Amino acid sequence: MSFLSRLWTLFVNGYPLLLEGLQSTLLLAFLGTIFGLFIALILITVQSFHVMPGEPFITRAIKHTSARLSKMYVAFFRGTPMLVQAMVFYYGLNQMGVRIGFFAAGLIVVSLNTAAYLTEVLKAGLNSLDVGQTEASLSLGMSHFQTYVRILLPQALKNMVPAIGNELIVNIKDTAVLSVIGVGELFYMGRAIASTTYRYTEAFILVSIIYLVTVLIAVELLKRVAAALGKEGPRLSSQSEGLV
Amino acid sequence: MITVENLVKDYGDGAVLKTINLTFNPQEITVIMGPSGSGKSTLLRCLNFLEVPTAGTVDVLGTRLKEDPKVLESIRERIAMVFQSFYLFDHLNALDNCALAPRHVLNLSKEESHARANAALQEVGMSEFITRKPSQLSGGQKQRVAIARALAMNPEVILFDEPTSALDPENVGEVLATMSALAKKHMSMILVTHEMQFAKRIADRIIFMDQGEVIEDRPAAAFFQSPNSDKAKRFLAHLA
Numbered sequence: 070m071s072f073l074s075r076l077w078t079l080f081v082n083g084y085p086l087l088l089e090g091l092q093s094t095l096l097l098a099f100l101g102t103i104f105g106l107f108i109a110l111i112l113i114t115v116q117s118f119h120v121m122p123g124e125p126f127i128t129r130a131i132k133h134t135s136a137r138l139s140k141m142y143v144a145f146f147r148g149t150p151m152l153v154q155a156m157v158f159y160y161g162l163n164q165m166g167v168r169i170g171f172f173a174a175g176l177i178v179v180s181l182n183t184a185a186y187l188t189e190v191l192k193a194g195l196n197s198l199d200v201g202q203t204e205a206s207l208s209l210g211m212s213h214f215q216t217y218v219r220i221l222l223p224q225a226l227k228n229m230v231p232a233i234g235n236e237l238i239v240n241i242k243d244t245a246v247l248s249v250i251g252v253g254e255l256f257y258m259g260r261a262i263a264s265t266t267y268r269y270t271e272a273f274i275l276v277s278i279i280y281l282v283t284v285l286i287a288v289e290l291l292k293r294v295a296a297a298l299g300k301e302g303p304r305l306s307s308q309s310e311g312l313v
Numbered sequence: 314m315i316t317v318e319n320l321v322k323d324y325g326d327g328a329v330l331k332t333i334n335l336t337f338n339p340q341e342i343t344v345i346m347g348p349s350g351s352g353k354s355t356l357l358r359c360l361n362f363l364e365v366p367t368a369g370t371v372d373v374l375g376t377r378l379k380e381d382p383k384v385l386e387s388i389r390e391r392i393a394m395v396f397q398s399f400y401l402f403d404h405l406n407a408l409d410n411c412a413l414a415p416r417h418v419l420n421l422s423k424e425e426s427h428a429r430a431n432a433a434l435q436e437v438g439m440s441e442f443i444t445r446k447p448s449q450l451s452g453g454q455k456q457r458v459a460i461a462r463a464l465a466m467n468p469e470v471i472l473f474d475e476p477t478s479a480l481d482p483e484n485v486g487e488v489l490a491t492m493s494a495l496a497k498k499h500m501s502m503i504l505v506t507h508e509m510q511f512a513k514r515i516a517d518r519i520i521f522m523d524q525g526e527v528i529e530d531r532p533a534a535a536f537f538q539s540p541n542s543d544k545a546k547r548f549l550a551h552l553a
């Protein structure tokens with residue numbers, strides 16, 4: 070039997086498993102990116118609090134502390150491999166007697182990890198905005214928080230659309246490491262097929278092909294989303310009118 | 314209206330404003346002039362605490378400014394500022410640029426704040442462009458929207474920092490015309506500008522600054538006829 074026909078046989082026999090794995094991978098990547106974005110919004114907001122000398126001590130203390138914690142969070146998740154985070158998280162929870170499913174555990178780890186990266190992206194996006202817009206907003210009597218929510222954040226978010234797409238792509242691939250805690254995503258299924266058929270090379274090549282095709286399709290879709298967001302300027306602006 | 318006493322600003326390497334004492338009166342148009350680096354922008358920015366003074370006091374509309382968000386917000390909503398580089402909100406169209414603060418600072422309804430914004434844009438002749446984003450406007454148009462954004466707050470005084478310096482020459486006229494119209498309506502204005510002819514036409518009072526000090530503070534007509542100081546004489550001759 071030729072190599073290609075062996076691949077084909079493997080695919081035909083394994084595709085229910087592979088499909089299930091692919092589904093998990095996509096769900097993990099997609100939900101992880103969405104949840105990560107929401108967590109990132111909280112993390113960056115906490116870091117963006119403006120502290121004024123005229124404020125009560127307790128207000129200033131809370132702002133300082135939460136900003137500090139947020140930065141530590143980002144440093145931890147960016148400074149350690151997701152593989153290790155998954156292990157710590159999973160076994161840590163187990164030891165504390167908390168039982169959650171493999172998928173839920175995996176999703177939490179991806180979300181927390183994505184949050185750290187997107188926080189940095191958001192921070193860069195905020196820093197790239199001209200401080201003049203902040204001054205203009207303050208000079209109108211807007212508070213620092215209003216300025217952040219209504220002027221700075223919308224612009225930073227719009228500019229980070231490509232970065233969010235990028236993170237989604239990264240997550241499609243990087244969720245493979247979650248197989249170590251038993252998450253039944255694509256790579257996990259590939260390994261299962263390999264170890265039952267003993268066709269290791271073919272199984273992993275098959276999995277590679279599925280990853281590649283998925284990523285290429287995702288890239289294409291994201292391009293269209295970005296183009297639609299760019300072209301539909303009026304649409305976006307009517308959304309921002311909603312803010313006003 | 315605004316009183317500045319013993320105002321000092323030092324960024325760390327020497328005072329940029331050296332003990333300034335000034336009073337600005339309602340309905341007065343004060344033009345601040347002086348060479349580059351003399352502290353004009355710094356002085357203007359101290360009046361709404363975008364720059365916090367190193368020493369001295371600023372009283373605006375009966376309130377002493379201090380680094381307290383509530384105090385600053387309540388004063389800033391009553392004194393507007395127009396910047397050299399416009400600083401429009403890039404993600405909002407002209408109308409929303411003008412409606413944002415009326416809506417969220419003055420807490421007007423959506424309809425009321427849009428009405429305010431529309432009226433202000435009409436006043437500066439920008440009614441046709443309300444749905445344009447800043448990136449779709451010329452420099453002069455942007456500055457007119459920025460003036461409308463200030464007007465929409467019904468401010469008691471407007472601070473202008475070189476509103477035409479960033480413009481192409483062909484766009485300067487429309488912005489000066491807009492400001493002249495405001496002057497005719499007796500809007501209180503404090504403005505930094507190098508537009509000498511314009512200043513001559515609209516100013517009630519000239520403050521001439523050099524190296525962080527007020528060198529002259531006189532009625533405009535008298536100042537232009539014969540500046541007291543050699544520095545001002547040379548400055549005027551240089552611009553003429």
Ligand SMILES: Nc1ncnc2c1ncn2[C@@H]1O[C@H](COP(=O)(O)OP(=O)(O)OP(=O)(O)O)[C@@H](O)[C@H]1O
Nearest residue numbers: 324329347348349350351352353354355356475505
């Ligand atoms: N943020 C800052 N940090 C340090 N020094 C500053 C800062 N802003 C202004 N300065 C200094 O303060 C002095 C006065 O600056 P200012 O901008 O008030 O002058 P200006 O009269 O407005 O000049 P121009 O006509 O060029 O706008 C200058 O020497 C400037 O370098």
Ligand SMILES: [Mg+2]
Nearest residue numbers: 353354355475
């Ligand atoms: Mg200046």
